[in-house]
Amino acid sequence: MYRASRLDGKLDENTLNFLSSISEDKEIAIYDILGSQAHTLMLFENKIITKNEASKILSALEKLKKENFSIKSESEDIHELIESLVIKKAGMQAGGKMHTARSRNDQISLDIRMKIRDDINILCSCLLDLIETLVSLAEKNQGTIMPLYTHLQQAQIGSFSHVLLAYADALFRDLDRFYVTYGRVNESPLGAGPIGGTSLHIDRQSTAKMLGFKGLIENSIDATGSRDFVAEYVGQISILMTNLSRIAEDLIIWSTSEFSFIELSDKFASTSSVMPQKKNPDILELVRGKTAQVIGYQMGILSNLKGLPSGYNRDLQQIKISIWPASKIAISSLLVINAVLKTMKINDQKMKMAIDSGYSIALDIAEYLVKKGIPFRIAHKIVGL
Template identity: 60%
Template sequence: MYRSRPKGKMDSDVLAFLSSIRHDESILYYDILGSEAHTLMLYEIGILKQQELKRILLALETAKKKHGIIDAEGAEDIHEALEAFVIKEAGVDAGGKMHTARSRNDQVVLDIRMKVRDDINELCILIAELIDALVRKAEKTKNAIMPLYTHLQQGQLGTFSHVMLAYAEALFRDFERIYNAYERINQSPLGACAIAGTSIGIDRERTAALLGFDGLIRNSLDATTSRDSFIEYVSALAILASTLARMAEDLIIWSTQEFSFIELDDRYSSTSSAMPQKKNPDPLELTRSKAAIISGRLASILCIVKGLPSGYSRDLQDIKPQLFEASSTAVTTTKVMAGVISTLTIKKRKMLDTSEKSYAISLDIAEQLVTKNGVPFRRAHKIIGALVSLAAKKNVLLAALAPEEIASALDQIEQRDISPQEMHELLKSMTPEKSIQIRRSIGSPSLAEQDKMIQLARSRLIRCREKTQERMKSVKNSYVGLAKIVSQHI
């Protein structure tokens, strides 16, 4: 339909190579809304007559009802297919005016921005649901003591609640990054035309308002060329995916028979075709791979745009599948992870048994030497290190060391800061429960600090949901308003 200078039909292989139809289905609805707003504006500035407006709007409303079955044969993209449909329904004298003062260049980026802002709102709601699941699980596991790891070696004792709240903190940052990207996405490019605007007196602010945008991308060249806001969004998705992958890795490890700290719900597990005993964490394993896929989408977009000149280039078409698939992958992965967390079984007894056999109380004991006995921390570090070496060699707990064994270990490192009997009593007194109880620093896994963090997370969660709902309501109201105006003219 667009072939005014080239003669004849495009080569079929070239058409297939150029076509983005298979990726455009998700933006057809937005293309219809954008066309309705643009058409109404053309009527209001006197380009269209009342009857022409009515015929175009009727055709667009028909397209909306036939969503997904518009004939796209021979079209390079959904924009061409929709315009051809409108011309067929409304006639070329009316339908042929719909594209006045508009280009595919501003049209396509308009549609993408409208879709992405909806994706952002949906994803923000899903992240909030995941955080809510984490906080709920934290409330139930404040006393579930477990080892915390550095270098995958037992470091200090903590609680499962503390881990859940740590995930929640990371996800709050993911939420903010994605939420903030909306501000730069929700700016209208419509009316920038191909690259340098139009001589027709269009009202860009009117179409922006009709479609629920917060403002305009004012410079026409910037509006049709720049894709940095989409890159920012996919960057935030890649960071979110890495957070989810880290959560998945922890849960996979802890669900093994060797750890057996948790058990996945059957609804979030798979099995083996050959080994009947298997209960595989397949959703979590795929969560790890999705992080790599989203990062790959980001890399593709960056490589596409890095060497382009100013002005629209067809290379930008290939951003759409990368952007849409990164977005949909993030949505489904977040949704699955919320289900995993909310249905998780926590094996508190197994966690406590492991904690009781752990040397992860060592730092707590060293700090007791500092605070109660006035021992310099570096010497306390050396004392406890020597005792752990002895206990590990004997394969016993620190509390099982006899006073004479402690005395021998202290003599070997020439330490006289504490008597063997005092050290023996300190080792016996340091239980996993006491280890958690004596933590005093802000943000530690002590019961009081966990309560504070849970309360704070709940307050933040309310604000996150409210802010997102306000945006969703704003977009919905703009669509409702647009529909009312359209109905008045048909």
């Protein structure tokens, strides 16, 4: 549809497939519709379109909320597809005015920000659930004594509760990072146009308010061409996944027959196709593996951004490919680790036996000698002999 204004003929199939982002854009279809509804209302409020035209556009958009958007389309992206469907339903005289004072450049930035806002809310809810589980387990295991490790060697004696609260503290920082990121994401780019705004009298504050944004991205170049907020968001997911991966690694080690500190529920383990005795922590191993995948997404985003000139460039289309799966992986990882923790069995006797067979109290003995007046370095040498 857009090509008809300037270029002759249709794109050939291979070129369309190369250009198209429809398969990724299904994730933001609902946000594109909501943004279009707000934009239409603003156009009517500012007497750019009539009440009848606005009514036809809004009616068509509302019907599209129930649409199952097919990845087979001659449209390059979800914006073009939705506009073409609105025109089909509302007619060119009304539907053809929906895109007035707007560009795909501010449109896609809007859609991404709205999607990320919702994903952050889901992530924070899942994080709070996991933290609650950890605190509850910690409360129940204040008296569960276990060896604490550095370099995967026994270091000191501590409690299982202490370890669980260490996880909770790290996840609280993740929660705080998402909270701060949400504030930067929650600014509207709509109305910035392709790069330099519009000559028409519009009200950017009105659309921002309708869509729940706290304010505007004032600079139109920044609003349409910047994706640092995406890099920040996926970066926070990368840190979260790294924390979850370390938790998963601990649980994997502790569930081995050599440690047996915990036993995973059968619901969160798998067996071997040939070795009947195996109970493999595949779920936790996949958390580790998917962490590497998310870090790869972050590197892809930064690599994409580093060489771009100011303003919108089509390269930015490829960033969407990294956002949606990163969100899904983080949400699913939070859910499965929470379930693993809730259902695992804790073998406190095995933890105690590990302490009894090691030298975890060596530092305590050295510090006892210090209390008797012996210099620490000498006490360290005496205990180490």
